[in-house]
Structures are given as C-alpha cells and as structure tokens.
Amino acid sequence: MSVEKKKFECSALPKGWQREEVIRKSGISAGKVDVYYYSPNGKKFRSKPQLARYLGDALDLATFDFRSGKINSLLLRKNKKQRGTQFDYSWVDFSRGVRNDASLVPPIRQTASIFKQPVTVYKTQEGKVKADFKHGAQEKPKQLFWEKRLEGLRACDLDGFEFDAMELPRALRAVGPHVGEETLLQSVATALHVSTQPVTGQTGSRSALEKNPGVFLNPDQPLVQAVAVADEDIKRQEERVATARKKLQDALKRFVA
Numbered sequence: 001m002s003v004e005k006k007k008f009e010c011s012a013l014p015k016g017w018q019r020e021e022v023i024r025k026s027g028i029s030a031g032k033v034d035v036y037y038y039s040p041n042g043k044k045f046r047s048k049p050q051l052a053r054y055l056g057d058a059l060d061l062a063t064f065d066f067r068s069g070k071i072n073s074l075l076l077r078k079n080k081k082q083r084g085t086q087f088d089y090s091w092v093d094f095s096r097g098v099r100n101d102a103s104l105v106p107p108i109r110q111t112a113s114i115f116k117q118p119v120t121v122y123k124t125q126e127g128k129v130k131a132d133f134k135h136g137a138q139e140k141p142k143q144l145f146w147e148k149r150l151e152g153l154r155a156c157d158l159d160g161f162e163f164d165a166m167e168l169p170r171a172l173r174a175v176g177p178h179v180g181e182e183t184l185l186q187s188v189a190t191a192l193h194v195s196t197q198p199v200t201g202q203t204g205s206r207s208a209l210e211k212n213p214g215v216f217l218n219p220d221q222p223l224v225q226a227v228a229v230a231d232e233d234i235k236r237q238e239e240r241v242a243t244a245r246k247k248l249q250d251a252l253k254r255f256v257a
Contacts, residue, residue: 002026007038010069014059016040019069028167035067046162048152066152142219145176147187173225175202176213187222201226 002025010019022034037045045051048066055061065072154162166185174184191199201224202209208216209225217223 008069010037012064012069012071013037029164035069037066037069046160047154050160144214144217144219145179145223147183147190147223148179150186151180151183171227175209175223175225176217179223184222184224188224191222195220 004023004025005020006023007018007020010017017040018038020036020038022036024030024032024034037051039045039054043054045054048061048064051066052061063072064070154165156162165182168181168185172184172188174180188199197220200221202218202221203226204216204218206225
C-alpha cells in the first residue's frame with residue numbers, strides 16, 4: 001500500500017517529541033491519515049492510551065488532542081494564575097516515563113486496620129427502608145450517547161499494534177452531535193449483541209434529530225438513521241459470503257498440496 005509520511009516537532013509535548021502523519025495513497029482507505037508519536041529515544045506510540053501509560057504521572061494528557069497534536073483550549077481551566085507561565089519539565093525522565101523527584105509522588109492514604117477488632121452481627125434486625133412499588137418497578141434511565149466514552153479505544157494484538165477500523169456501508173449514517181463512524185460502529189455492534197428487540201435505528205425524522213437529538217433520540221436504538229434491509233440486500237450479502245468461503249477453500253487446498 002502506497003503511503004506518504006510527514007514528521008513534525010510536537011509543540012504540545014516536551015522538547016524532542018515528534019508527531020508523524022501517514023497518509024494512505026491507495027486502496028479502499030485512500031486519503032485516511034494515521035497519526036503516530038515518537039519519544040526522544042525513538043519509541044513509537046499509536047494511540048493516546050499507549051502515550052498516557054508511557055508518560056504516567058509525568059504529564060497530564062487530559063486536554064491533549066491525539067489527532068491534531070494540540071491542546072484543546074475548551075478543556076483548559078480558566079485560571080488567571082496559570083496564564084503566561086512556563087512549565088518546567090526538567091524533573092521528568094521521558095526515557096522511562098516516571099517522576100524522579102520523590103517530593104512530587106502523591107501520598108498513599110493510610111487507614112487503620114479493622115480486622116482485629118471485635119464485630120457483633122445482628123441477623124434478626126429488620127430494615128427500615130421499604131421499596132416504593134406504588135408505580136411499579138422503577139428502571140434506571142439509559143444514558144444518551146454513552147458510546148462516545150469509547151472514542152479513541154481500539155483493539156490491539158499481543159505486540160500492541162492496533163487493528164484497522166472497520167469500514168461501514170454508506171447507507172449507515174450516524175445520528176447525534178459529533179458522532180463519527182467509530183462511535184457508530186460501537187453503537188450498532190452493542191445493539192446487535194445485547195438488545196432483545198429488533199434493531200431498526202432511529203425512526204424519528206432527520207430534522208428533529210438534528211435540531212434536538214437529546215429529546216427525540218430513542219435510547220433503545222443505536223446512533224444510526226433508520227435503514228431498511230430488503231431481500232436483495234440479504235441475497236447480495238449471502239453471495240459475498242459464499243464467494244469468500246470459496247476463495248478460502250481454494251487457498252487451503254493449494255496450501256495442503
């Protein structure tokens with residue numbers, strides 16, 4: 001696969017860190033840009049969780065945008081005392097990703113042991129709190145857009161390399177503010193795996209969902225517009241599966257021979 005690589009100094013990270021953009025030039029994913037980071041000693045990082053594990057407590061990445069390599073100003077606290085100040089990273093050993101100054105290590109909470117103290121157990125005491133069944137069993141409300149908490153998380157192999165993201169059909173369109181294909185895939189996969197009812201997508205009108213998705217969104221359905229699956233679509237997919245199985249069978253025969 002043909003790619004184009006560009007590497008820059010990352011000003012949001014300490015001196016010596018570099019950010020690399022790999023632009024895919026061919027294939028189905030042509031035009032997609034993969035972002036990587038390199039430490040001063042040349043170690044490569046493919047995701048924000050890997051970068052955070054490496055740096056540990058040496059650097060707070062809560063406001064760091066992994067894709068753009070910049071600090072997200074919307075997440076910064078407006079503290080006048082911190083404006084115009086320069087952070088001193090001299091105490092940080094970025095080759096190991098840990099703090100060297102013992103005075104900066106957070107204290108460990110000390111609690112008294114209760115295991116050696118006598119405990120009296122009362123088994124006949126009745127509880128004073130009674131459940132209110134006046135209006136039936138109360139269900140916990142479902143959180144909207146909870147799938148966005150999974151953004152930036154991908155499966156990795158044993159060597160720590162991320163698997164490529166799955167490309168969805170064009171007919172599947174996301175619903176909700178700033179909901180991309182990654183969040184859409186997680187939402188649909190969760191619905192197919194745990195939902196006990198048919199997955200139809202959001203049946204509300206597109207204009208209503210775009211105007212106020214928090215009101216018109218159905219929490220029991222994934223974050224995708226309603227999609228109708230016809231018999232032709234099912235037949236076409238079955239043909240694709242049969243073709244893939246035939247290719248796999250031929251490949252196994254050549255391998256055994």
